Amino acid sequence: MDILTLFVVVPALTILVLVFTKDLKQARIIALIGMSVQFVMSINLVIAYFKERKVNDDIMVFVKDFVWFEQFNIHYTVGADGISVAMIVLASIVVLAGVFISWKMEDLPKEFFIALIVLASGVFGFFISLDLFTMFLFFEVAVIPMYLLIGIWGSGPREYAAMKLTLMLMGASALLLVGILGIYFNSNADGGALTFNILEIAKVNIPVAAQKLFFPITFIGFAVLGALFPFHTWSPDGHASAPTAVSMLHAGVLMKLGGYGVFRVAMYLLPEGAIIWSNFFIVLAVIGVFYGALAAVKQTDLKYINAYSSVSHLGMVLFALLMLNKTSWNGAILQSLSHGFMTALFFALIGMIYGRTHTRDVRKLGGLLKVIPFISAMYVIAGLASLGLPGFSGFMAEMQIFVGAFQHPDMFHRVATIITVSAIVVTAVYVLRVVGLMLMGPIKNIEFNTLQKVTWYERTGLILLLIPIVFMGVVPIWLSDMIRESLEPFIERML
């Protein structure tokens, strides 16, 4: 079996074994083993990728191709470039951390881990797919378990949030289906056969009229998952109601499917459409960035703050992608990764704080630094990474995005960039406000004096997420190499 397909097979096997487990102890051990294997495989993949790159100059490496439905020319095609390898590493780390964080899942533990891993396998499948059909298939596999995960194990208005999230995302995937079919039926524009294969379609010059029609459809189809304004409303409700591990996986990984899909499918396959529509979507992205940041300032619920901050950060990813130049693309991908680790860390911490204090309202919290120093310190670090402090992952990403964005000399792009940059200031406001209210100051509630210290499994999960954040901020060379090479085909096709 090839190195990429294993990323879907291992979760599938894990699920199979999980079906036969009896209680929480067995379930979490199996889930831990499965996802650790996945994590080791992803590290191995990075090493294998660098080895392969030395001898292999193709756009995608580790390509494997099997015919599935011959009549429609649907293949099971997998392959990876630097971007997808990086995304796979992100996903495997966040899932593993998620398993640690869910160590004490009381209600229906077996089902919880099964649903979580189904979601993960959808995500992995999406990142390795080179065929639009299988990509779409994995996309839906990744979305639908969210309904059960939020609905069964969530809190607050969980039924409402689960339904809203599922319907909006599935509605988006419905749009996406039209877009994919549109691309498919135009993939023979140069006289070849109809195909779903991304690499094949990228060689075809799809007629401009078709690109103009299908670009926005495909773009929105993916970007809803990337919290594009005004389709972001599922995200705060969904995150706030979801259990901790699900929020982590969802904000950290699942939302990245949006940006990745926009880049790999909508923009790469429909470049002329992207150029025609870019200004329109830049406006939406900028609104998203600024509005998300402002909304985060006003919120009092920790999860809502972080959810709106995600809207803001992911808006920045879309903004950077639409800037259509190499530097900001580089930044967009770094931002995706950085936000993935950072927000997963945030949600993990919020889950721990909530589990101890039973409130997520920042006004009721205070002085936590004195009672749970480890968790509090981690929160400060995550916050600093979020506002782009040098030395953490966020800085590298945002720096590149804005350097890229400023390369456009015209008024429109300048204004858009300035608004986006100023959102960073707002980010600082809401991050520091929470840190001040929640961690500093006097202890507001006597019960807080007896909060439980951080446990070993929580510590493991947090450190797993912290390492990449620091790594990306301090030695980003490897990652930049990986991404820069992989951007070449995009540059060739679009610029």
Add this chain to the structure above:
Amino acid sequence: MTLESFLLMRQELILLALILLLVIGEIFSNNKKGLVSFAIIMFAIHTVIGFLPMDNGTLFGGMFKTTTLIHLFKNILNVGVLIILLQSADWINEKIVKENKSTEFFALMFFSLLGMYYMISSGDFLMFYLGLELSALPIAALVAYETSKRKSAEAGIKFILSAALASGTSLFGVSLLYATTGTIYFEEITQVITYSNLSLLGFILFFSGLAFKISLVPFHFWTADVYEGAPIAIASYLSVISKGSAVMILMIILFTVMEPFDMVTHKMLYIVALATMFIGNLFALRQQNMKRFLAFSSIAQAGFILLGILSNDQLGVSTVVYFVGIYVFTNLAAFGVVQSISLQTGKENMDDYEGLYRTNPKLSLIMMLALFSLAGIPPVAGFFGKFFLFTAAASQGLYLLVFLAVVNVTISLYYYLLVVRAMFLRKSENAIPYFENKFYMKLGLLLAVIGVLFIGLYSPIYEYIFEISIL
């Protein structure tokens, strides 16, 4: 005509022999429960034999025709009926045997199936009409089979009246077509038919008769009431077998006989497809009774099927047949769960399903798979069926229609999730307690679930259907 050529009617003849055997058994045997098992086992053997390959050919001067595709379709119907029989065996044993009319149940159902065989194999309008009537009349009796229930009798009357009206309309349409062409043979009509107002009227009247059977909007009003009143076995029979065979013959006639009306049918199907999807889905949103719920869902599914029929080529035919095949398994899985719960507890409302997962995890999982398949969520079969139907429609450039169809998929997802919500998300004090299904029911559910899980993922099935999809 040699004796061997009768082998082309093998399916029909074996089924007829089976019916005769049952009637003889009813006269001479006192062990009615034994007869139930006998009927099911014999039908299972009939289903297996059906999968032996058969030649293409025609009989009786073109009245009866069979091709590989038609043969395959009969097999799909067979498997569907087999699953229905397995799922309803316990119900028959518990309720119907007491009233001493179990054998008639099988005889009527098989007669109706025989009618469907003839209907989809017909080569002229006479045979078609014969098959249509033979398939509809026994169902009317079956719908009213639970004579102790008022609703069942009411549903029977509703069904027979509207079915009679529909087939009368259809027959009138056929007579108009005969008036304009002077023949009732499909092959001859194809050559002489031209576009005229009279022939168009004939065609539309004919179409409405079939639209009634497929329960397309605006001919759908009977569906929900009849499904609700009828025994669940018959409701599921109506929703998959009856609907499937009507789709098949509609497709054959549209693509071969009615070619000259291409432009009209195209517009007509476009509008009917949209209306069927929207109305089916919107009415399904607020249903509480599971049978009514599945009735409206099956109306909406019929709208999706029309998307494939709009693509007038091999691709369209193959996707429709494929979808119907998947739909048979999927809907029967859902109906099977409803039936098993209804039989054990008498509960048929969505509220009663609350907390079902915690007491009956297996049944809930089957139901969830079935609903996901109906909603078109991967990796279960329904996803592939829908995706290919939409591909067929998109291949004709009907992107707007595909878009509206996927909007409908999202709407439908809402109400399918309502059932999932009741089963999985809710906790209930008086949830349906745990119960063990009997052997036949287990087997019936198992067959349906295997279909739901594997028909999509295993691609040679679709490729085979595509190869033989020549009308």
